[in-house]
Amino acid sequence: xxxxxxxxxxxxxxxxxxxxxxxxxxxxxxxxxxxxxxxxxxxxxxxxxxxxxxxxxxxxxxxxxxxxxxxxxxxxxxxxxxxxxxxxxxxxxxxxxxxxxxxxxxxxxxxxxx
Amino acid sequence: xxxxxxxxxxxxxxxxxxxxxxxxxxxxxxxxxxxxxxxxxxxxxxxxxxxxxxxxxxxxxxxxxxxxxxxxxxxxxxxxxxxxxxxxxxxxxxxxxxxxxxxxxxxxxxxxxx
Numbered sequence: 229x230x231x232x233x234x235x236x237x238x239x240x241x242x243x244x245x246x247x248x249x250x251x252x253x254x255x256x257x258x259x260x261x262x263x264x265x266x267x268x269x270x271x272x273x274x275x276x277x278x279x280x281x282x283x284x285x286x287x288x289x290x291x292x293x294x295x296x297x298x299x300x301x302x303x304x305x306x307x308x309x310x311x312x313x314x315x316x317x318x319x320x321x322x323x324x325x326x327x328x329x330x331x332x333x334x335x336x337x338x339x340x341x342x
Numbered sequence: 343x344x345x346x347x348x349x350x351x352x353x354x355x356x357x358x359x360x361x362x363x364x365x366x367x368x369x370x371x372x373x374x375x376x377x378x379x380x381x382x383x384x385x386x387x388x389x390x391x392x393x394x395x396x397x398x399x400x401x402x403x404x405x406x407x408x409x410x411x412x413x414x415x416x417x418x419x420x421x422x423x424x425x426x427x428x429x430x431x432x433x434x435x436x437x438x439x440x441x442x443x444x445x446x447x448x449x450x451x452x453x454x455x456x
Contacts, residue, residue: 272447334383
């Protein structure tokens, strides 16, 4: 079975600073990987996904993530954070063969200081 | 363009009461899911459905029942609510095929059991 670890419960950055949120997964083959964002009081929205191909994927709202097989990681990045990026971010992994049900990490709460 | 709609948005129950949460999607998705979200726990899958008339247990199914009588609706029932079921409940849906892992979420139902 697959699993996901988001080692940072909270991340605090200043507006305009760069951001990297960490995600490590466990899965025997090449996984399907996702980042979702949850704004306060809202449901989750897909930011980006990796299925195959180019390991650097672009998403909405200026986010990108890089799949690194050797490190079993799929870290989320943004070069310049805006105050509206304050939210909860979830990494998820799904098996590329077999069960399609994603497994979610516990989430990282992003706090943006002005 | 409604997407995934959950009703009600908020509910307070007394221990032992029953209730049903309704999830409706207008995207003709085959797969539907119920999750609960608790602080520090991320999203945990309660039950899911791969099509009309079919349901299956997820990670934390105890105390819940589900039904999928119509393709567009997925109901989550609590027969005898307990304080441990105080949580935020999210419904999600997804396509079949390669994009089956991409989930679309409702805005959530906040349930308190006193």
